[in-house]
Every structure is written in structure tokens, then in C-alpha cells.
Amino acid sequence: MGYRSVTAALAASAFALAFTGAAQATDLEVIHWWTSKGESAAVSQFAKAFDNDGHGDHWVDSAIALGETARSTVMQRVLGGDPPGAAQFNPGRQYEELISGGKLLDLTDIAKENKWEEVIRPKAIQSACLVDGHWWCVPVNLHSNYWAWYSKPAFEKAGLPEPRSLAEFIKDAPKLKESGVIPFAIGGDGNGWQIQLLFQDMVTEALGVKQRDKMFTEKSADIAGGPEMKGVFEQLRTLKQYTDNGYANRNWNDTTNMVITNKAALQVMGDWARGEFAAAGMTGVKDFGCMIGLNEDKPVVSTDGDIIVFFKQDNPDVEAAQKRLAALLLSPKVQVAFNNAKGSMPVRGDVDLGTADPCMQKALKAVEDPAKIVTATNRFITENTNQQINELVSQFFADDSMSPDDATAKFADVIANSD
Template sequence: MKSFFPVVAMVAAAMLGSTAVRAADVEVIHWWTSGGEQAAVSVFANEFDKTGDKWVDNAIALGETARAAIMQRALGGDPPDAAQFNPGRQYEELIAAGLLLDLTPLAEKEGWDSFIRPEQIKAPCKIDGKWWCVPVNIHMQNWAWASVAAFKKAGLEVPTDWDTYLADLPKLKDAGVIPFAVGGDGGGWQISLLANQLILAQLGAETVEKIWKDKDLALAGGPEVLKAFQTLKTLGSYADAGSPNRSWADTTSLVISGEAALQVMGDWAQGEFQVAGQKPGTDYACLLGPLVPEPKYVRTGGDIFVFFKQNDPDVERAQLSLASMMVNPKVQALFNTAKGSAPVRDDVDMSLANDCMKKAIEVLKQPGSVVPDANQWRNEAFTTAQNAIFSDLIYNANTTPEAAQAQFVELLKNAE
């Protein structure tokens, strides 16, 4: 049921001789299912319900699973009203098929061009001059999250660089702590995120762009990238037995409890620490870079929402109302504070932001600091294959860094 029409409203409309606007249900598919994510999505749902329309929640665990369900329903003729994606090429098929609601009139009326930033977040939504999605946050992927208690148990300070951390791994293991926390569920995206951020931290933004955007095969197959693959293999050898099938949120819980020392994960992990009542600098350390003493890059991704064409004009009105609400300054502040991400507009009151978020926002302001996620350059098929290569390297004892690097170069050679 997409909408309802109260009898009282019908009578009132008839008496006034005007056309009544019906409140509408808006079904929203997303993959925000962890504690921190649920706290954030509740901001959207509660604020939208205050408008008189109703957010109908359809949460599907794992982004890959949710996107598959969205595509199946959309291409099968039964699309939801709104759906979450990541900025990039994941929804280009929907645009080409003419299934999405054109948000351009709303964007022009509200001046989205004047306040949505950075360009790397805006560009995937604005294609050939038309707005096809609404960005709701700026996620920064290149973080490490460390348990102060776990390092203290091993008699160590929380490290600020990779060399120190790698040297600490055996000492953490001897202290009975999981030295490196990582999860492998969801098709290997967590491992791929780790590898991507490791390469950025060790080799820099210029290298990242040359590899994933320009397909520089010589660089991808060179000694610098091999070192990153070797580091990834080392980290995998210090993961625990429960790693392969574990979610990112369950992995973060190990760091929160002090059972594990460190996890490389995007800023959405921060929401889990907040829900657990932990404080940065006291209970945990947030290491941007990751593990770079003076970080100068933020690897940006984020979340966007698309809106599917519907036959009911009241639903379309409600869809546009939801899109507008998502970029409202107050809602942006509430949502992103809960989510651990940065707002898509810079005129938002972020006084409630903690020290981790403030650190990221300061780096974000610096010219040339933004490094796009690779999925803005490469398609979903490439991402799936890349995830498999990195997962095999970290979990298969027989796979060498050299063999994994050769597979990666071959994948990149034929990438679209």
C-alpha cells in the first residue's frame, strides 16, 4: 500500500472545494543494519514521518545483497520508491533504462550546485547536466580504529605509522590480543577496502589515480605495489580464525571490547563506538591515513539515494519531499553526527561532532585532499573480481603476493 486518504481530509477538501494532497508511504531499501547505522537511518525516518508522509523501512543486510534486490525489483517492474547506492557506476543501468525520477527541477530550485560538495561526491549524481540521485554524506574510508586497552595490555602505545604497527604485531599476539581485526563476509569488500587504503597510505594519491583510473599496468605490477601486497599478506597472517565470515560491525565490536587491537575500516565504524558509549582518545584511537602521522588525503565514498518513477503523483511528491529533506542543514547535521560521516554541505552546524570527525573535516578542506573511491572509475564487475583477488591473498596460505599482483594487473588490463 503506497498511500492512504483519510476520510476527514476528504470531507474537508470537498467543503473547501480544493484538491487535497494525500499523505504517502515511501518504501526505502537500504543496507544500514548495524547499531550505529540504525541510529543514523532513524534520523531520516523520524524526520520524514514528521512531514506527514511515512518512511517504510526495508533494510537488507550487506550492500551487495541489497543492490541485487533493488536491481531485480526495478528491472522486473516492481521498483521501491527510493533506494540506497554508493556514488559511482552502480546505478548507470537504471539511468539508461529510464527508470529513475529526474531530480533536476528540485535541485535547481533548491540550489544543490551551490552547497553540495566536493565535486567527487556531486559528479556521480549529476550526469550530463541532470541530477539522478541525492548524496547524503561523505564517507571517508581511510581510517584505522585502535583499542587503547588492547595496546596497553601488550605494554604498547597506539602506533601512528605502519612500520611501528607491523613491528607490534608479534607483541600483541603474545599478549593474547587479536593483532589485526578484519572481516571477510560480503564477498570480500572489507579486504578490498583494506588493500585500497593500504596502497593509498604507502604510495599516495597520485599512484592510486594512475592505477585505478589510468590503468597504469607498469605501476600496478611494480615493486611499490608489491610491497603493499606483501603487507596485506602479513596482516592476514595475524588475523583470527573467525575472520573469513565476519561482518565489519562484528569486527568493530572486537576492537570496542579490547579483544582486538586494530581494524582498518571507513568512518561508519565510528557510529559503533558512539553507540557503545566510547570516547575517542580515551577508549579508542582514530587514525586517519590510515596510520599516517600527518594525513593529507581523505579517500571519499558515501551514500546516495535514487528515486524510482511511480504512477502515483502523491508518491512522487513524497519522494521529492524526502530528497529535499535529506539535504536539509538540520537533518544533515543530525544524520551525519550519528553516522560518523561528514555532511555534503559545509554550512552545517557540526558542533556535536567528535574529535575524529573534526580531524577529517579539516583535512577535507585542504586543496587536493580528496581521493575518489575506485568504483567511480571502474564498474561493478571489476570491483567483484578485485575483491576476490584480495580475499584469496589474505585467506589462502598458498597464494603469494606476487601471484595476487599478477592477477590484479591482468584484471586491470581488461577493466571497463
């Protein structure tokens, strides 16, 4: 065989090997709504780990801004017979029809092999994925809505101490306004979900965990229409006067950036906001402060977060890749890398977080006490009811002509007829 023939044969052999390798590699599309700077840094940890797992797999990133839009896209794809390989959801009732409809891949074998029941904590988070003895999703983090984030320089400029409660902040808001900063930062995009997050935190603070849970589980119009709830709407109206006119269509991370740049004093937002501070190179020691549970004297955390579901596929190679990714998401190294960037807590209770910042340390301490854990609203209500509450609180926040009495009566009606 001549030189040219040998070269041609080697080239053909190399091409065949490359082709074979490409055929065995699996492209796995993952739909999610992690689109902010901090969130992108976090999800890239998943993608990097999957792409470098030694199997030639590739994470195909399908990022869709806003959870409501992303979930709607996923459901349309599933109904159209073209499901993605995996998708982000929140724990709760959002994906129960996917389980009952037989659309999700059963992950029980992977869960048993990797002892998920032993390492995932608290146990309450397991119930989001462990249904009737089968694992239908992977919890990847513990998120809490119950946080306020504030600019330390803004409070220093106004000559005020750092806040310890929302009520204390409202009392000091006039001085913050006089100092030239926007006291309260909020955004109204996505049908008002940021306003509802604030509202739900205020509801828990006003009612207490037990009464709040009773209101949702028993569909109690008496609690929903009571004096405590009227007080929440009154307080919400007060907060409105301390925000800015540009809030209406602003997204959450741009709102967080107002606090990062000291243009605004305080934002109520889930702990994913901490990822934005981290992405900006800031620490919770000197650059910004955090208030847990809207009242440092009564700290609470919600322990739902993000989960990943995997959809049934006809290709066994794809299914194998899905299960590899499912196991990888809960590996200790990946859990630490993702959650440090995301601002959330790992679902594994056996990873070392000794270097966590002061804000995460507050959460880690609170999550160990069952009395301080709040069940996420999504566990009680459907997406339809959630949207009704979104629309009500968003309308109330925007329309000063709607009285707190009227808003309370409408809220009581939504709760009484919730599904």
C-alpha cells in the same frame, strides 16, 4: 435528529475524514543496507523526519544486509517493473544504467529550489549526482575508507604508544599478540569486501594518489604489476598472521565490536565504524583512537559516501512525496542528526559541527585540502571489476600457498582488462 443519529453521523464523518487522510498519505519504500546498530540509529533519523514532515508520509523501511545484495535486489525489482520509491547506492558507476535507461526521477527542480550546488561540498561529490546538467540522486554524507580504529586500553596493556601508521602498527603487532589481544581485527563476509577495503587503503599508501589514479584510469598493468604492488601483497600476508581464525565469515560491525570490547587492538574500516563506537556510548577522547589515512603524517580522505536515488512512479502523489524526501535529506537539521549517528561528514558545508569528536575534526580538516582527497575506486571501475578484485584479495588472504608474486600478476591482469 436523535442522539443516536447525531452520533452515527459524527462517526461516519470521522471515518470519512480518516479514510481521506489515509488516502492522501504516501507510503514510500526505501531499500538500503544500513543494518548495524550505529547505521540503524542513523537511518532512523531520516525515517523520523519524513514521518513527521506534516504531510502524513510514511517511510517504509526495507533494510537488506550487505550492499551487494541490496543493490542486486533493487536492480531485479526495477527490471521486474516493481521499483521501490527510493534506494541507497554508492557514488560511482553502479547506477549509470538506471540514468541512461530513464528509470530515475529527475530532481533538478528540487535541487535548484534548495540551491544544492551552493551548499554541497566538496564539488567533487556533486558529480556523482549532477550528470549532464540534471540531478539524478541526493548525496547524503561524506564517507572515507581511509581509517584505522584502535582500542586505547589494548595498546596501554601491551605498554605501547598509540600507532601513527600501519607500518608502525605491524612493527608493534608481536607485542600486542604477546599481551593476549588479537592485534588485527578483520572480517571476510560478503565475498571479502572488508579485505579489499584494507587492500585499497594500502594501495593508496604504497602508490600515492597520483600513481594509484593513473593505474585505474589508464588500466596500467605496469603499475599494477610493479614492485610497490608486490609490497602491498607482502604486507597483507604479514597482517594475516596477526588476525584470528574466526575472521572468515565475520561482518564488519562484529569486527568493530572486537575493538570496542578490547578483544582486538586495531581494525581498518571506513568512518561508519565511528557510528558503532557512538552507539556503544564511547567517545574518541578516551575510549578509542583513530588513525586517518593509515598514516597520520600523510592524511587522506575519500569523499564519496552514500547517495539516494528515486525511481519514476506512475502516481503523482508518490512523486510529490519522493521530492519532499529528497529535499528533507539535505536539510541542515537532518544532515547533522544523521551524520552524527552515522560517523560520516555532512555534505553541506554550512552546518555547525563545532561539537564533533576528534576523529571527525581530523576529517573535516583534511577535506578542506584538495591534495588530501582521494577519488573512490567505484568511480573508476564497474561492479564486475570490483568483484574480480574482491575475489582475488580474499583468495590471497585465505590461501597462504598463493605467493605475492602470483597475486601481483593476477591483479595486473584484472586491471589491464578492467571495464
